[in-house]
Amino acid sequence: MCPGCVEEGDGFVVEQASFTVVPPTTAGRKSNPRAPTEPTEPLSELAFVVVWLLLLAFHGLCAAYLLAMAMLYFFMENPLMAYYTNLLALPEHRYFRLFGILVGMLGALHGLQLVLHLLWSIKARTPAVFPRAAMTLRVVKFFQGLKKTKTRPVESTSSRSRSSISSISAFTTAGLQDMLSVEGNHFALVFLVRKAVEAGAQIVQCHRYSTLIGRVWINHAYAAMVVVNCWVTPLLDYLMLASDSRATKKASTRNVVKEIAAVSIRERTICVTVDTLMAMMACLVLPLAIFVPYVQVFDASWYGFPMEILYGDVSFPNLIRENQALFALTFVDAVTKLVPHLSILFGMASISLILELHSPRSFRRRGRIVSAGTSLVVAQGKPRDSKALTGTVSKRGGSKPVVGLTFLRRVGAPLCFVAAGAAILGLHLHAAHLANRADSKTMAMCLQGLRPWFAENVSCSVLEYSCHSHGVLTPPGDALDHLQSDAVTAIVFEHCTEFEMPPSILRFRNLLGLELWNVSIAKWGEDAALNARLHPDMIYLVMVYTNMTEMPQGLLTIPLPPLLGDIEISITNLTVIPDELAVAWSNVRLVYLEHTPLEAFPTALFKIPSLSVSLLDDGLETIPDDLFTTVSLLDEYLEVCFSYNPIKELPSSIREGLLINYLSIDHTELTELPAWVDDVGQWINLGGCLVCNDTDPKVPGIAGCTDWGWDPMVDGRYPLALVAPLREIN
The missing domain is CATH 3.80.10 (Leucine-rich repeat, LRR (right-handed beta-alpha superhelix))
Incomplete structure (x- = not known):
């Protein structure tokens, strides 16, 4: 082994000079990146093992979830799944394979970290982590060595390029570690920026959940998680800020050697772990709560769901909307889904550095003696005085704080996070208040409610309007006017003896399906016709026990919704299917016409791409x-x-x-x-x-x-x- 070198617990040999604690200087800022900050004290054996186990569990859960999601994105592009995939998004607007690759890359990174930590633990025969800091230091020294290599008197273009690349690489690797390390100068700023971006992405997803998911407990849980995340983030940052302040104050006293050990890393360790755990709850637990029930009933032998789900008044719209919330359907949606996972990855990188730099075994290997009252820092075989130690702590805490950044961290950022949490809570409570104040008649016909944040009226996802229950022959023209128009996804009209399709049907832009059951159609004209512009997402139409002597004009007016591919008609008194139907139904992919006394063969149904x-x-x-x-x-x-x-x-x-x-x-x-x-x-x-x-x-x-x-x-x-x-x- 080289002179002046020591062996790390992980098997790496690092120069003893890398342990030197030096006071801050301005010279170090000119070109050479700073070596990693010297750890102040080790974690206890128990704390190390607990955090190590949590780290492996986090990596394992994230890797399993993300890799499974990546496989699911590719599985959804299977031709046998085309029916269900097209319910989520059209092929020309769908990028499932691309999103699957991105999600898979994140999962692979988690899996790689898990494998490396396990391999290093096996090698060390004790819980250990992959030595990222030591590896980074090696990379930095390697590039610095390239820069110092002797060159000819006339420097060539290639040598200048190599020197520039080595400088950039060294600066980048050291800077990255400085941002990830909880003792790094930029960690607090990076933490706030990361949490702000993560909170913004979660807010977007929380709003999306409120408009798509009708199960109340899921919306309650997601809103609660986002609010807690917004309100806990300033508290976590305050704890880290208080830790820095105490460390700087104690390092300035005469008792510096005795008190410097109190500058503990535990507070930041707890903060980063709690933050990672909260992000995982929102990113993993809720999506699994949505998706697992569908996996349990999915029949892989014929790539389909049970009839109870496909023909359930509530279950089928929920199948579509809840999976639209789960899958990334647009690039913005994909970014806001991936950002929290990136935040988790950064958080676990910080936890890994904590375990590497503050491992009890590493401190014992270095000959460092840690007791309850004293801590001796050895640098090149000579103890440093209190001024050097003071310089180190001041450097970490920031000896020359920038007024703007200090104000941002102490006042601006906490106010923004608290205000964002309060706004989300207010919007969620407002939506709940609208749902609770609905009159009994409205709630009687509402099979599935919604709680979108910016709703002005009662939001109902699935409606069942019974003329018999309301004591009318047909729904009045304004029967549905008091409902939030963009919340309605499915409507059932039933038991109407003189049914006239209300023109208010044109208000429901997000309508997925329409069903008529036991009705006698008196009028369904062009003024209430299904329309491609007004019903762009409509996918199915069901008419059962329907009295109609001819096909309603509302189903023959061009253009019909482009996604209307499922039309099922059973038990009617139709006798003829008009030829013009072939033009109007040009997008239909499935058609049932059953128990109908046809007088002529319906050739029009074979002229459509069903x-x-x-x-x-x-x-x-x-x-x-x-x-x-x-x-x-x-x-x-x-x-x-x-x-x-x-x-x-x-x-x-x-x-x-x-x-x-x-x-x-x-x-x-x-x-x-x-x-x-x-x-x-x-x-x-x-x-x-x-x-x-x-x-x-x-x-x-x-x-x-x-x-x-x-x-x-x-x-x-x-x-x-x-x-x-x-x-x-x-």
């Missing part, structure tokens, strides 16, 4: 022979259902390249099957079909003749048996 078409129990006797050759526009269908229709033959041929994955022709009057059914992709349901009555039926291997005896009125594609109990008249 992946799933169900014509179950519609009284159809014939299917156009050119349906799958010239009428159909698609190259692939997920499902085509002709079940419970008295059809006697299928089209004789289909277009080359057209794929039907699931074909349901059970309980029909088919006596033979065309050759193209052999090319069906996944399954053919023939149960109850005449072709299965033969002793040796000639059916494809993927076809099933089992007749389960199910009732089409109960077990159609639209789940009448599931939804009907929710619509009973009370």
